[in-house]
Amino acid sequence: MNILDNLKKIFETKFRDLFSNNKIDKIVIFDFSKNPKNVLELKEDNRLSIDLSKATDEEKKSIKKNVIDVIVQGKNEVFLGSKSLEKTKQIKSNLPNKEDEELLKFYKDKLKPSMNKALEVSLIIRKAFKNGEDIKELKRDISYKFPNFGNNLCNLTSSDYFHDHFRKLYESMLLDDDFDINIYQKKVEKIVISLPYTVFITRFKSYDQLSGEVKFKLEKLKKYGTGTLLLHGLGKENVNTALQILEEYKDDKSITIEIELNQTKTIITATLRF
Amino acid sequence: MKLSNLTFNENVKKEILTLFGKTVDDEGFIVEKEDPSQKVLTPKGEEIRIEEWGGVLKGSEAFIKSDAFSLIELAKRLE
Numbered sequence: 001m002n003i004l005d006n007l008k009k010i011f012e013t014k015f016r017d018l019f020s021n022n023k024i025d026k027i028v029i030f031d032f033s034k035n036p037k038n039v040l041e042l043k044e045d046n047r048l049s050i051d052l053s054k055a056t057d058e059e060k061k062s063i064k065k066n067v068i069d070v071i072v073q074g075k076n077e078v079f080l081g082s083k084s085l086e087k088t089k090q091i092k093s094n095l096p097n098k099e100d101e102e103l104l105k106f107y108k109d110k111l112k113p114s115m116n117k118a119l120e121v122s123l124i125i126r127k128a129f130k131n132g133e134d135i136k137e138l139k140r141d142i143s144y145k146f147p148n149f150g151n152n153l154c155n156l157t158s159s160d161y162f163h164d165h166f167r168k169l170y171e172s173m174l175l176d177d178d179f180d181i182n183i184y185q186k187k188v189e190k191i192v193i194s195l196p197y198t199v200f201i202t203r204f205k206s207y208d209q210l211s212g213e214v215k216f217k218l219e220k221l222k223k224y225g226t227g228t229l230l231l232h233g234l235g236k237e238n239v240n241t242a243l244q245i246l247e248e249y250k251d252d253k254s255i256t257i258e259i260e261l262n263q264t265k266t267i268i269t270a271t272l273r274f
Numbered sequence: 275m276k277l278s279n280l281t282f283n284e285n286v287k288k289e290i291l292t293l294f295g296k297t298v299d300d301e302g303f304i305v306e307k308e309d310p311s312q313k314v315l316t317p318k319g320e321e322i323r324i325e326e327w328g329g330v331l332k333g334s335e336a337f338i339k340s341d342a343f344s345l346i347e348l349a350k351r352l353e
Contacts, residue, residue: 003280029290030283052289064293067280072332077278078348080329084340085281091342092349121342141342 003027006066007040007048010059015040024048028082029063087137094127096120103163110170112185115153115192118146122157129158152195165200168234169267176263187269194230197221201233201242201268211245218255222274231270239268246270275332276353287324294335298324304337316344 007027008019018040026047039054052060071077080088096104100123107116125138142150156162166188173184191198199214217229233242239261249255249272260269282290291297296314297307302323304314313321317336328340331348338344 003278025279027280028283029280030286052286060289060293068293068330071278071280072330075278076275076332077280078275078329078331078352079278080281081287081327081340082281082283084328084345085277087340087342088277088345088349088352091345092352095346095349117343120346124342124346138342145341145343 003067003071004048006070007050007063010062010066011040018042018048083137090128090133090138091124094124094131094133096123097127100127106167107162110181110184111188114146115149115185115189118142118150118153119157119162122154122162125154126158149189149192153192156192156195165234172234172264172266173262175266178263190269191230191232194228197228198230198232201231201238201245203235203237203241207241207244210241211248214245214248218272218274227274229272229274231268231272233268234266236266239265242268242270246272275351282329287327291324291327294330 004019004024004027012019015038023046024042026045027050028047029050029052039051039059041049041051043049050063052063055063068079072079078088103123104116104120107119111119121138121142125135125142128138129135139151139154142154144150146153169187170184173179173187197217199210199217201210205213214229214231221227221229231242231245233239243259246257246259249257255272255274258271258273260271261267288298291304292307295307296304297310299305299310299313302325304322304324304327306312306314314335314337316322316338317331317333320339322337322339326339326341328338328344330337338348
């Protein structure tokens with residue numbers, strides 16, 4: 001027996017005509033103050049609405065026992081709020097595909113569990129965004145759960161940094177004799193948290209573009225920021241570019257520069273404090 | 275496990291909780307109506323504020339949260 005049959009049992013005497021409609025495919029429990037008196041109302045989109053505030057205590061008990069309990073305990077269905085239902089459907093349709101699963105597997109033992117959790121949601125957001133879906137709610141969730149890094153990690157995932165950059169970073173660090181996974185974790189964390197204050201040195205931008213970007217961010221941060229700018233580069237060519245840019249500031253007394261370089265000089269993370 | 279076509283609107287959460295013998299304490303947490311000192315927990319053992327509550331799963335009244343992290347776990351278990 002389906003839930004409509006059960007509802008029919010509860011309300012048949014009051015709403016005989018309504019149950020003659022056999023197209024009902026959604027049922028929503030709600031509280032609608034503009035509804036004058038009816039417990040049940042059939043909407044144009046074949047959605048049956050149940051207004052609990054108009055139900056008697058007996059009817060409420062019966063809805064719980066013969067409708068909600070039947071679907072949850074008897075039929076193993078999930079009883080959700082309308083918003084949660086839509087969000088669950090969106091998540092299900094954007095769950096990580098094979099490529100995303102491989103990525104999560106790669107980072108599983110390399111990043112902290114909190115970062116891996118955020119990465120999984122970020123991959124779902126990335127996919128939903130590519131499908132042209134509204135991602136505001138999902139982004140809100142990730143920022144709320146991980147206020148320090150959630151939003152930044154999400155943006156970095158969307159720009160493929162976890163598909164490419166952080167993988168290469170791991171592979172480069174692995175070549176160092178004193179490799180330690182904790183140092184890798186800390187480095188990724190530092191970059192993700194500092195994203196608004198970071199310039200990624202990449203060969204896809206010219207020297208002038210990168211130098212200009214550093215200058216622009218420094219000026220902006222000096223006015224409004226935290227007093228820190230991070231330069232991060234991977235690969236010998238990018239390390240050299242970063243060092244060359246840093247040279248521009250070696251005589252600037254208002255800036256102190258800390259340079260982290262790995263043994264093989266293929267990874268640079270420089271912190272400019274001012 | 276699958277999603278039901280029976281849902282509830284956000285504005286009727288308190289009424290639904292009442293049907294389950296729950297209520298909301300002064301701090302906004304879902305608690306047992308009979309014993310308000312006893313907070314309702316998710317299957318992972320987290321306390322739930324009413325605005326975080328997403329719905330109910332099979333089990334001894336398994337209440338779940340509505341954030342993406344909780345719903346991913348659910349989405350993976352759906353048929």
